[in-house]
Amino acid sequence: MKKVISLLTAAALAASIMVGCGAESAAPAPTQAAETKAAEAADAKDETEATEAAEAAKDTGDAAAASGVDVANAKVGISIYKFDDNFMTLYRTELMRYLTEDLGFQASNITIQDGKGDQAEQTNQINNFINEGRDILILNLVQASSAPQITDLCTDAGIPVIYINREPEADEEARWDGTVTYIGCDARQSGTFQGEEIVETPNGGDINGDGKVSYIMIQGDPENVDAQYRTEFSVKALTDAGIEVEELFLQRGDWDQAKGQQLTQDALTQFGDQIEVVFCNNDAMALGALQAIEAAGRVVGEDIYLVGVDALVEACQNVLDGKMTGTVFNDHIAQAHTVGDTAVKMLGGEKVDSVIMVDYSKVTAENAQSVLDALS
Numbered sequence: 001m002k003k004v005i006s007l008l009t010a011a012a013l014a015a016s017i018m019v020g021c022g023a024e025s026a027a028p029a030p031t032q033a034a035e036t037k038a039a040e041a042a043d044a045k046d047e048t049e050a051t052e053a054a055e056a057a058k059d060t061g062d063a064a065a066a067s068g069v070d071v072a073n074a075k076v077g078i079s080i081y082k083f084d085d086n087f088m089t090l091y092r093t094e095l096m097r098y099l100t101e102d103l104g105f106q107a108s109n110i111t112i113q114d115g116k117g118d119q120a121e122q123t124n125q126i127n128n129f130i131n132e133g134r135d136i137l138i139l140n141l142v143q144a145s146s147a148p149q150i151t152d153l154c155t156d157a158g159i160p161v162i163y164i165n166r167e168p169e170a171d172e173e174a175r176w177d178g179t180v181t182y183i184g185c186d187a188r189q190s191g192t193f194q195g196e197e198i199v200e201t202p203n204g205g206d207i208n209g210d211g212k213v214s215y216i217m218i219q220g221d222p223e224n225v226d227a228q229y230r231t232e233f234s235v236k237a238l239t240d241a242g243i244e245v246e247e248l249f250l251q252r253g254d255w256d257q258a259k260g261q262q263l264t265q266d267a268l269t270q271f272g273d274q275i276e277v278v279f280c281n282n283d284a285m286a287l288g289a290l291q292a293i294e295a296a297g298r299v300v301g302e303d304i305y306l307v308g309v310d311a312l313v314e315a316c317q318n319v320l321d322g323k324m325t326g327t328v329f330n331d332h333i334a335q336a337h338t339v340g341d342t343a344v345k346m347l348g349g350e351k352v353d354s355v356i357m358v359d360y361s362k363v364t365a366e367n368a369q370s371v372l373d374a375l376s
């Protein structure tokens with residue numbers, strides 16, 4: 001497995017360290033040159049991290065220029081599991097921008113389709129891409145469990161595939177030979193970071209002092225490994241820290257804000273003040289949860305804690321304003337850039353690693369402003 005250090009994470013880290021030292025500087029906009037980010041990352045105290053970030057910056061800058069691949073004429077097929085998803089909307093927007101503005105792909109040669117949450121429909125789209133003779137496919141599967149079938153369709157047709165965001169099973173990844181890859185993040189890390197954000201509160205999440213943390217869990221789509229791992233590892237971070245936990249409620253909210261609101265409202269009605277922590281597998285659901293929390297007259301940071309994942313701008317603002325305890329940055333920018341750079345390599349016939357991971361990072365009140373600055 002290859003690991004990519006997120007440029008934005010490195011920049012935010014450098015900025016937060018600078019803020020910690022009393023400087024007024026903010027992290028740069030993500031559109032700035034990779035070299036600038038590398039230079040800023042070099043300010044970070046952790047030299048290893050800064051060096052790795054500098055290497056990553058260099059890789060990004062080099063990818064298109066050094067490839068010699070005729071990207072302008074490359075025909076790309078992209079299918080997103082559902083356009084109506086906050087995080088994947090940010091991701092696909094940055095992916096299209098990076099492919100066309102930074103790498104030189106022609107927008108007219110890229111077709112991006114909405115899988116509409118329907119695997120049968122998405123499989124049809126993929127078959128059409130194959131029949132049209134696309135040179136490479138970038139696929140955010142509706143159901144990651146369809147990967148074996150989709151991989152066979154594409155490899156039989158000799159078309160390289162980059163899976164994104166929804167990770168296939170390990171035994172599927174194990175049979176890939178360099179022409180198929182998964183680019184994403186290790187969801188275990190995001191769950192652990194969420195749990196740690198609760199552990200790091202003044203009372204370790206035990207607001208009522210009864211010796212245990214009573215929580216509710218608003219889950220994403222449970223078919224998705226992100227939902228499974230975030231659910232498991234957020235709680236594990238508490239138990240690993242020696243904290244006793246009590247699960248009051250666990251329901252699937254399918255990554256959706258309205259469902260997050262409804263489920264949190266239901267849980268608050270049923271369990272009231274017993275709820276000390278609301279874990280949401282993503283920020284969209286956490287934004288919904290916050291609406292329910294406020295409607296119930298509860299106050300985040302005083303009588304309840306709330307964490308999400310993604311670092312949507314609205315969520316980072318809530319963290320800054322104390323309305324959310326924390327979130328975790330799901331770096332759609334580094335992921336989109338890694339996808340673009342890897343696509344260029346694969347189009348050039350280069351074999352790539354089967355799994356390429358980008359790091360998550362914590363967003364708390366201390367660094368939310370620098371993450372916001374970096375995202376703007």
Ligand code: GAL
Binds near residue numbers: 165220224
């Ligand atoms: C997750 C993300 C969610 C949702 C999901 C879709 O990584 O945190 O907000 O976009 O992917 O698969």
